Amino acid sequence: MTSSFPEEVLEHVLSFLTSQTDRNAVSLVCKTWYETDRWCRNRIFVGNCYAVNPRILIRRFPDVKSIELKGKPHFADFNLVPEGWGGYVYPWVVELARAYPSLEEIRLKRMVVTDESLEMVAKSFNNFKVLVLSSCEGFSTDGLAAIAANCRNLRVLDLRECEVEDLSGHWLSHFPDSFTSLESLNMACLVSEVSFSALERLVARSPNLKTLKLNRTVPLEKLSTLLKRAPQLVDFGTGAYSAEFRPDVYSSLAGVFSACKNLKSLSGFWDVTPAYLPVINNVCSQLTSLNLSYATTQSPDLTKIVSQCCNLQRLVVLDYIEDTGLNTVSLSCKDLRELVVFPSDPFIGDVDVQLTEHGLVAVSEGCSKLHSILYFCRQMSNSALIQISKNCPNLTCFRLCIIEPRAPDYQTLEPLDTGFGSIVQNCQHLTRLSMSGLLTDRVFEYIGTYAKNLDMLSIAFAGDSDLGLHYVLSGCDRLRKLEIRDCPFGDKALLANASKLERMRSLWMSSCLVSFGACKLLGRKMPGLNVEVIDERENVNSIPEYAPVEKVYIYRTVSGQRFDAPDFVRIMGKDKDAVYNLS
């Protein structure tokens, strides 16, 4: 059947589809559409770098301008993935450099990035514009120097929460004087001091600079100098926000902040001196995003600021804000969409901090647009959860961490099954859920029954038996990412739902009851899955097959097993010598 639809028209229509999901769907319609999408798709997203390999990518998509890759599983953020597991970007960079000399954007998350990789990026792509490294590690400031020195058209250098070997701040001085295209610079995670004059000159010659996030070493007294050079900033992160109070410094800072008419987002505020917080008073009503999660000061200071942020959409703050502060948020920040409350002292527990479930309930009552919550607290009740679910039926992301594992409803001492059950029942748009507290298999029954849009689920210290896992795997139709730790889930549910695993991106289970034997069986029976047993015990070769593994990471792949895995990672059930020929 020949299509009477000119390809150019189809291509033009497809160019309006930017979402990866839509593009993927389009490519499945028919061969012509597959081919057209192939030739014109130039933004690529790879959610698991081991699900596919560079050769397959390059064969399918001949013209790529932007690529996003993710490496380690999410629990790597909490030190559950041992060092050396994998996620190396170098092999990708080598192939990308060869195939796509006009590549412009690279975004990486949880990958190991070496200086070599950065040097190759710097030298291989003439029109390189955007580098975003999120939770990456493995590189030093030398690699950054290479990027600065060579990427003449760079627009974005965004280091989000990376672990960088910080040799010196000299890398910043490698941006040549002729370099004026910078739009976004985030160096907040770096430790070394950069040359302030180099920084000031860089800011001064970057008229398009919209985002600037400084690191801790830039002192408060110098902020005015920088902000005077960049009143057009939209997103600003301060350095260490502490200094002895001086009225001249104060008024100078207040003045420059007032001149930043486009400022919408603030962050930084390390080691905050509360006396300097009010300098931002005049911009509070402009702010849509405020990150005070490094501002270690007391509730009244935090509350005074948030009370003025009437247009705030995103608030990230420490539990120092307390219930009273959150009550103020509920009254003042009527446009709030996202709330994140981190614990100031996750281990010892400062009992003076009056942050309980009441704060969260208050915000859920007052802020009708709230759709994303990440909340750390020390007590929770089913009634509070039920209230929250009724107040916020449009929740898309609900992540609750009650610090004590297996903590029950503090009022009734019952499990929190009904509370979380209410969340999944009332919040039909929920795509992400993290649970904590005392939970039985019943909560999983609720989740399997009601959470039909759930995309990602995180479980810890919960459940009674395999039934819990079975409910989730068999009930959650849209589930793609499941991560579990310290739950009594074993072989039965896993093997019974093996085919489900091919419809998911990945499953992580650590400190559970999945046996070596089951992993081997799964790996053997399911060629489309890599079943990685991650086990660092010395005697692991003599552990019987029926014994549980330490950790297992299962993900679908069209690339076959990987060959860059360390000793303590075993790809189960695959013949090591087999070569997969995938056309």
Next chain:
Amino acid sequence: MSSEISNITSEPPNTDAVTVGSLNINDTELTLGLPGESRKLVAKRRFSVITDLKLGGNHRSDSIITKNSPSKEQLVGWPPVRSYRKNMTKSDCKYVKVAVDGAPYLRKVGLELYSGYQQLMCAFEDLFSCLAIKNVSNEMKLMDPVNGTEYVPTYEDKDGDWMLVGDVPWKMFVESCKRIRLMKNSEAINGSGMHNSQIFETTF
């Protein structure tokens, strides 16, 4: 690096597809946590209680809560906070208790967070919302507008003496202050809360 697992028992899988021998997990004694009999027992008890739970119907689960569970520091990756967020306490800051006569509970202030007495007074206003600063020339007083009661800030210094807040330079005060008491004015004047002579004494 691994989280604690010890003596985990598992039901023998009975699906046909799985060929696994009979279980005798106790032989393996997979102890991965720190050595110590009590920890093993704790984990064992915790898990065996879990497997005893029946599904359906209400059941009291408070027996699961082991008060003597290992401290959170021994649980890898819990609570799920990134490592750079683990030390967010105002730990370097000097905190002192603030008591208000007649109030049932104390508050704490971080003295190093403030640059001077004026800010400290503002902090008192914030922490004890019923109080307001009373502007009387150089004196520092707080007042409850409802009943007109005046409060005078006093503090206990390193020598154990009770002093009026505001006499010494700020930094000296921060260094020597052990705790603060907002004393009802009548008491302060009559000296019923402290020795008369010490009210007017300044020590260095």
